[in-house]
Amino acid sequence: MTLDAKIPEGPLAEKWSKHKFNLKLVNPANKRKYTVIVVGTGLAGASAAASLAELGYNVKAFCFQDSPRRAHSIAAQGGINAAKNYQNDGDSIHRLFYDTIKGGDYRAREGNVYRLAEVSVNIIDQCVAQGVPFAREYGGLLDNRSFGGAQVSRTFYARGQTGQQLLLGAYSALNRQIHAGKVTMFSRHEMMDVVTIDGQAKGIVTRNLVTGNIESHAGHAVLLCTGGYGNVFYLSTNAMGCNVTAAWKAHKRGAFFANPCFTQIHPTCIPVTGDHQSKLTLMSESLRNDGRVWVPKTKELAAKLRNGEIKPADLKEEDRDYFLERKYPSFGNLVPRDVASRNAKEMVDEGRGVGTSGIAVFLDFADAIKRLGEETVREKYGNLFDMYQQITDENPYKQPMRIYPAVHYTMGGLWVDYNLMTTVPGLYALGEANFSDHGANRLGASALMQGLADGYFVIPYTLGDYLASIGPKPVDANHPAFKEAEKEVKAHIKQLLSLKGKKTVDQYHRELGHIMWEYCGMARNEDGLIKAKELISALRKDFWKNAFVCGSNEELNQNLEKASRVADFLELGELMVEDALKRKESCGGHFRIESQTDEGEAKRDDDHYTYVAAWEYKGDDKPETLHKEKLVFENVKLTQRSYK
Amino acid sequence: MMRLSILEDMKLTLKVWRQKNANTKGQLVTYKADHVSPDMSFLEMLDVVNEDLIHKGDEPIHFDHDCREGICGACSLHINGRPHGPKQGITTCQLHMRSFNDGDVIVIEPWRAAAFPVIRDLVTDRSAFDRIQHAGGYISVNTGGVPDANCIPISKVVADEALNSATCIGCGACVAACKNASAMLFVSAKVSQMALLPQGQPERYQRVQAMVTQMDQEGFGNCTNTGACEAECPKEISLSNIARMNRDYFAANIFKE
Ligand SMILES: Cc1cc2nc3c(=O)[nH]c(=O)nc-3n(C[C@H](O)[C@H](O)[C@H](O)COP(=O)(O)OP(=O)(O)OC[C@H]3O[C@@H](n4cnc5c(N)ncnc54)[C@H](O)[C@@H]3O)c2cc1C
Ligand code: FES
Numbered sequence: 001m002t003l004d005a006k007i008p009e010g011p012l013a014e015k016w017s018k019h020k021f022n023l024k025l026v027n028p029a030n031k032r033k034y035t036v037i038v039v040g041t042g043l044a045g046a047s048a049a050a051s052l053a054e055l056g057y058n059v060k061a062f063c064f065q066d067s068p069r070r071a072h073s074i075a076a077q078g079g080i081n082a083a084k085n086y087q088n089d090g091d092s093i094h095r096l097f098y099d100t101i102k103g104g105d106y107r108a109r110e111g112n113v114y115r116l117a118e119v120s121v122n123i124i125d126q127c128v129a130q131g132v133p134f135a136r137e138y139g140g141l142l143d144n145r146s147f148g149g150a151q152v153s154r155t156f157y158a159r160g161q162t163g164q165q166l167l168l169g170a171y172s173a174l175n176r177q178i179h180a181g182k183v184t185m186f187s188r189h190e191m192m193d194v195v196t197i198d199g200q201a202k203g204i205v206t207r208n209l210v211t212g213n214i215e216s217h218a219g220h221a222v223l224l225c226t227g228g229y230g231n232v233f234y235l236s237t238n239a240m241g242c243n244v245t246a247a248w249k250a251h252k253r254g255a256f257f258a259n260p261c262f263t264q265i266h267p268t269c270i271p272v273t274g275d276h277q278s279k280l281t282l283m284s285e286s287l288r289n290d291g292r293v294w295v296p297k298t299k300e301l302a303a304k305l306r307n308g309e310i311k312p313a314d315l316k317e318e319d320r321d322y323f324l325e326r327k328y329p330s331f332g333n334l335v336p337r338d339v340a341s342r343n344a345k346e347m348v349d350e351g352r353g354v355g356t357s358g359i360a361v362f363l364d365f366a367d368a369i370k371r372l373g374e375e376t377v378r379e380k381y382g383n384l385f386d387m388y389q390q391i392t393d394e395n396p397y398k399q400p401m402r403i404y405p406a407v408h409y410t411m412g413g414l415w416v417d418y419n420l421m422t423t424v425p426g427l428y429a430l431g432e433a434n435f436s437d438h439g440a441n442r443l444g445a446s447a448l449m450q451g452l453a454d455g456y457f458v459i460p461y462t463l464g465d466y467l468a469s470i471g472p473k474p475v476d477a478n479h480p481a482f483k484e485a486e487k488e489v490k491a492h493i494k495q496l497l498s499l500k501g502k503k504t505v506d507q508y509h510r511e512l513g514h515i516m517w518e519y520c521g522m523a524r525n526e527d528g529l530i531k532a533k534e535l536i537s538a539l540r541k542d543f544w545k546n547a548f549v550c551g552s553n554e555e556l557n558q559n560l561e562k563a564s565r566v567a568d569f570l571e572l573g574e575l576m577v578e579d580a581l582k583r584k585e586s587c588g589g590h591f592r593i594e595s596q597t598d599e600g601e602a603k604r605d606d607d608h609y610t611y612v613a614a615w616e617y618k619g620d621d622k623p624e625t626l627h628k629e630k631l632v633f634e635n636v637k638l639t640q641r642s643y644k
Numbered sequence: 645m646m647r648l649s650i651l652e653d654m655k656l657t658l659k660v661w662r663q664k665n666a667n668t669k670g671q672l673v674t675y676k677a678d679h680v681s682p683d684m685s686f687l688e689m690l691d692v693v694n695e696d697l698i699h700k701g702d703e704p705i706h707f708d709h710d711c712r713e714g715i716c717g718a719c720s721l722h723i724n725g726r727p728h729g730p731k732q733g734i735t736t737c738q739l740h741m742r743s744f745n746d747g748d749v750i751v752i753e754p755w756r757a758a759a760f761p762v763i764r765d766l767v768t769d770r771s772a773f774d775r776i777q778h779a780g781g782y783i784s785v786n787t788g789g790v791p792d793a794n795c796i797p798i799s800k801v802v803a804d805e806a807l808n809s810a811t812c813i814g815c816g817a818c819v820a821a822c823k824n825a826s827a828m829l830f831v832s833a834k835v836s837q838m839a840l841l842p843q844g845q846p847e848r849y850q851r852v853q854a855m856v857t858q859m860d861q862e863g864f865g866n867c868t869n870t871g872a873c874e875a876e877c878p879k880e881i882s883l884s885n886i887a888r889m890n891r892d893y894f895a896a897n898i899f900k901e
Contacts, residue, residue, distance in 0.1 A: 047787075050787070051786075051787040054786045054787060065710060065716075065718065066708065066718070066769070066770060066771065067770070067771070067773070067774050067814065068774075069717070069774075069777075069814055070710055070711075070716040070717060070718050070814075072710070072711070072716075074711065074715050074716045074717075075711045075713060075715050075716065084793070084794075086794060122788070124793045125790045125791065125792055125793045126785075126787060126788075126790055127793075128790075128793040128796060128843070129783070129785045129790035129791070129796075129843060130782070130783055130785060130843070131783045131806075131837065131838055131841050131843045131844055133803050133804075133806040133807040133810055133837065133841065134793075134803070135803070136798055136799070136800045136803040136804075137800065138799075138800050139797070140797030140798055140799050140800070141794050141797055142793055142794060158807055158810075159807065161715065161811065163715075164715055164811075164813075165807070165810060168810060171777070172777070172781055172782035172783070173782060173785075173787070175774070175777045175778045175781055175782055176778075176782040176784060178778045179778040179779065179780075185774075187771065187774070210763055239710040239711045239712070239716065240709060240710050240711075240712060241710050273681075273683045274681055274683055274684070276681060276683075276684045276688045276689075276691070276692055277688070278685075278687070278688050278691055278712065279712050279713075281712075281713050387713065387714065387738070390714075390734060390738050390740070391685075391738075391740070393740070393742060456787045456788075457787070457788075460787065504695055504698045504699065506691070506695060507695075548698060550698055550703055550704060551703060555664075555665060555764065556665070556706060556763055556764040556767060558704070558706055559698065559704055
């Protein structure tokens with residue numbers, strides 16, 4: 001099978017408008033004859049479900065939380081990008097496009113990224129119209145802040161809770177459609193499988209998490225808006241429930257998985273404190289606007305700090321190494337995430353880390369407080385500082401924060417074409433669940449933008465084209481394909497519940513996380529990856545023999561839910577490692593130790609790796625097949641990324 | 645993994661509400677938690693207890709949680725008689741064990757309210773909150789066709805005040821704290837956000853009526869101005885929202901006549 005990304009012909013700036021014109025439309029009276037299934041109601045899913053329902057389609061929406069308002073999107077802190085150029089600082093659609101392509105280390109499609117930049121401006125308009133209370137200046141107009149990888153201020157925000165406000169906006173639009181009867185909402189439901197008939201996606205099988213009922217839902221198309229898979233690392237900044245199950249089941253039904261090894265490790269998170277740790281907490285990138293990152297100049301000073309002989313404030317300016325400012329004078333503390341993370345790791349590896357564990361660097365606000373006053377700093381970042389103090393019991397107004405990188409986001413995901421359709425006709429992927437726009441590294445404040453772009457402004461157009469082509473003939477949930485899928489789901493659950501070994505599901509998850517972090521984390525090499533493959537494969541086999549799963553199916557059973565998700569992570573982990581192994585170049589967040597510049601930066605190999613790796617599932621325990629989608633750059637010149 | 649904490653372990657006695665499902669009776673069951681680090685969050689402490697229970701072949705304690713950073717509103721434990729525990733302005737997941745002492749007895753219960761029936765153990769059904777939002781918690785705009793964002797100037801003071809209201813995480817602590825199990829703080833926060841903003845004006849009175857009517861149908865109690873909701877709200881949503889909603893509600897009735 002050859003991958004066709006379906007990027008429209010023509011000049012970059014005209015592709016999307018031309019494409020929109022060429023897409024088939026569904027006549028308004030016919031829309032109500034179609035049912036669309038939307039799995040996931042985070043930013044991508046809620047915006048898609050609401051917008052499609054407004055157009056007249058019937059929508060069935062699903063989430064595993066008790067309410068759509070609790071999707072992981074709620075936790076996004078810093079902001080959302082848009083090329084509004086309200087600051088008159090030289091921003092434009094083209095600049096946002098360029099920054100995103102470059103930030104992604106030239107491993108994303110030009111056409112998709114340009115469209116994203118184009119619709120970014122509409123997103124802000126839409127959210128304001130819904131009543132999202134973005135930060136304002138005294139004159140009453142919208143305020144912006146700066147994020148990494150950009151030299152303009154284009155990030156819109158609502159204190160440190162931008163994701164919450166955007167999600168509540170999308171949730172309100174969704175609620176309006178639920179009230180109108182156009183969306184039927186199924187909370188506390190987990191999608192367990194995709195159902196295809198004659199090769200087309202026609203519905204899903206779900207488990208009601210309260211009763212355990214296995215149910216079929218039929219529709220004309222299925223949209224997976226199920227978020228990222230960062231929790232494969234066990235410790236990450238993701239919410240506890242984030243998982244790969246929906247995407248993975250779709251993968252097993254024929255949807256290719258793209259660039260699975262592209263993981264974002266966020267530089268500013270609160271360091272691990274002990275083995276009880278269940279998740280890591282992000283300190284928003286926006287803090288790097290005013291916070292300065294440093295470690296002591298020497299190992300000796302670092303050692304004294306660690307054992308409490310001296311305090312950070314005792315260190316004179318000349319004894320501090322503001323390593324990002326030193327190495328990257330033009331971007332300074334605002335270099336992209338992958339660069340900032342790798343540098344922090346380097347400092348720690350050199351023995352210059354701080355905190356009792358030595359696995360941390362400082363993020364210092366002393367200068368900002370001197371310059372702006374504590375009140376202004378509190379106004380800008382108050383809730384983040386409070387969060388930090390709550391967790392660490394240290395006051396960041398008085399002493400520098402300790403931070404360290406943590407897994408945060410997954411650029412990889414289901415392969416989709418320009419229309420957001422996967423390799424299974426009628427099956428779409430939106431938001432973090434797809435791979436499309438961020439290449440090998442995502443810029444801060446661009447995930448919210450992409451989720452809402454997909455849901456509000458892309459899928460309402462592209463889905464119509466497909467629906468018009470298949471026609472409104474009803475789909476029957478009693479079709480044998482549904483019965484067959486239900487049977488398989490039930491068998492899978494039964495098998496999980498039959499596991500009565502010695503180790504808990506969490507133990508397996510934690511072990512998998514260790515393997516992934518150790519060998520497929522911030523730095524990767526061939527030997528380590530080969531080892532990781534063996535370890536994961538052995539761990540997976542052990543899981544299916546020695547794990548212990550409690551309770552029964554016919555009840556709320558959080559242990560069973562977790563077991564089912566971990567089982568999928570154990571399969572995904574191996575594919576991530578395989579993908580990392582095959583890509584022998586470094587690019588963005590994927591750092592192959594074998595491929596670096598003299599200065600230790602990621603070194604791409606454009607001659608051999610300018611492609612999207614799309615993996616095809618071939619059956620249990622069979623190696624997956626790699627398909628390559630060549631990336632074509634007609635508008636930007638590929639250069640070694642430099643933030644100096 | 646290495647033990648990074650330099651602090652001593654604490655020993656605690658937990659009395660936890662266990663209830664198989666909505667149709668069975670529940671009871672408090674006592675557990676020992678012997679290896680509690682002060683650095684753990686409250687939910688991490690429960691994770692450790694649950695791992696022990698599973699090892700012993702017992703059913704783990706069920707509780708709602710997701711983000712574990714105080715924003716999703718999923719966690720909802722009544723700890724020693726107070727929603728989200730002893731500290732002000734935080735959720736259960738933000739509570740750390742250093743707020744307790746070695747040897748403490750901790751009673752953990754679900755939210756108690758007729759409108760929030762127990763599903764299992766500490767998990768309750770809070771879908772009533774969603775249904776109130778369905779009734780009117782929105783501004784009726786479709787996707788597309790809206791004006792440029794800066795065409796609607798809003799003073800910083802008003803925008804900040806609207807955000808203060810919009811900060812509500814929908815956890816239900818206000819209901820759990822109230823002796824009447826009233827949902828006024830929750831509903832008024834949404835009503836206020838929209839009533840403060842120019843975008844919310846066209847549907848202002850209709851919205852408050854629709855939401856209050858739904859609230860009453862869900863079986864929440866009346867507000868008798870005791871202020872427990874504000875005191876226990878993890879996001880410190882102000883009682884002034886209730887006053888604002890009451891004003892709008894009365895105004896709505898007058899306009900109707
Ligand atoms: C702490 C943190 C801070 C962040 N800050 C920012 C920021 O400032 N700016 C920015 O741009 N990005 C930020 N991000 C990234 C951004 O928040 C996410 O990438 C984005 O919100 C993902 O949205 P989504 O709609 O794709 O998925 P999600 O919001 O994760 O939603 C997934 C949905 O799918 C459902 N689901 C999943 N699996 C199943 C299943 N099997 N069955 C049924 N339902 C299922 C869930 O219930 C949920 O409704 C941040 C991320 C984190 C972790
Ligand atoms: S788990 Fe999200 S607020 Fe506590």
